[in-house]
Amino acid sequence: MRLIATGLLVAMAVLFVVARLLEPRHAAFAFVGAFAEAAMVGAIADWFAVTALFRHPLGLPIPHTAIIPTNKEKIGENLGNFLETNFMSYDVVHAELVRIDFAGSAAHWLAQPANSRAVADQAVSAVPVLLRMIDDKDAAGFLREALSGALEDVKLAPILSQVLSVLVAGRQHHVLLERLLGIVSGALEAHRPYIRQKVHEHSPRWLPRAIDEKFYERLMEGVQNTLEEIQGEDSEWRVRFQAATEELIDNLAHSPEYEAKLRGLLESSLSHPLFRTYVGQVWEDVRDRLLADAESENSQLSAHLQSALQAFSRALERNPAIQQRINDWLRTFAAETIVAKRELIIALVRRVIRSWDAETIARKFELHVGRDLQYIRINGTIVGGLVGLALHSVSLLF
Structure with a gap:
């Protein structure tokens, strides 16, 4: 030209x-x-x-x-002022971002199998790198500390009381009792020869065999009758069991002594060497499984993540209200972040022009x-x- x-x-x-x-x-x-x-x-x-x-x-x-x-210096300064005044205000930035449908675009993009698969593969490919960066001892220690820290401020007894209250309200504690009694009764029947042998071994030698056998039969019959009586709906045993359960629920909810006992039991368990060893073994097993799956061509972790992403995207596409909320949050966050950092952006413009x-x-x-x-x-x-x-x-x- x-x-x-x-x-x-x-x-x-x-x-x-x-x-x-x-x-x-x-x-x-x-x-x-x-x-x-x-x-x-x-x-x-x-x-x-x-x-x-x-x-x-x-x-x-x-x-x-x-x-x-x-006028290079003046141009840089005036250009920075112009950008700050006319482009970097909250209203201008937010108005521009309103035109962008972040949630809808992301949902539509993730709904495509190729895209969700690519995201899942990228995410899973980072797993081996992260796992190899973590020392096994540090990871096991972190798990123990995280578990201890999570339970530190938790009141165990009231929680257990609420769980038992739910079971009692649904009469599940009676179902549990009947199951336990059924197990005990079945175990007695299955081990009758063993019990007979133990009764004979502990009987006096001078006691006739017939009397010893009669004692065994009466013992087994008495135990089975007692178990059947406990299983009766209106039995005294059921009443006592109900009263004991209600008393336990009340003590768990209000007694500091029960909370202290549970806390002490938990702390002793967490500090026990067996628990420390178990946590380390759990971490090693989890790590090995994750590594093997992440490095496999047919990674189940990647497949599950892809399915989750597609399910999430489809659910998001069908819910305009949630899309609107996400978009509003992203627009507000982005606008506030840009405006809060506008001095850095303007300073960069001025610095580059001065250079x-x-x-x-x-x-x-x-x-x-x-x-x-x-x-x-x-x-x-x-x-x-x-x-x-x-x-x-x-x-x-x-």
């Missing part, structure tokens, strides 16, 4: 010379000469104006030229707007020529 504008100036100069040479032959060449003369003036004036923005015309240090390089040398900043501006500025030179040439032609015509009237 610069070559075209300059070429047009040269063409006007040639046209002016030719018109002056041919003017004696015909009066029309005077109009051509006036046009070319004014066009040259307009072209040169606009060339000077355009060039003065970016450099000194012809290298001469004329005042008020090379405006952009000379440019004068020639660089002039070249960058000229590359962005120079094409339009060359059109100004072309238009100046044409408009100048037309004005010159009009003035020459007017002068002939006087």
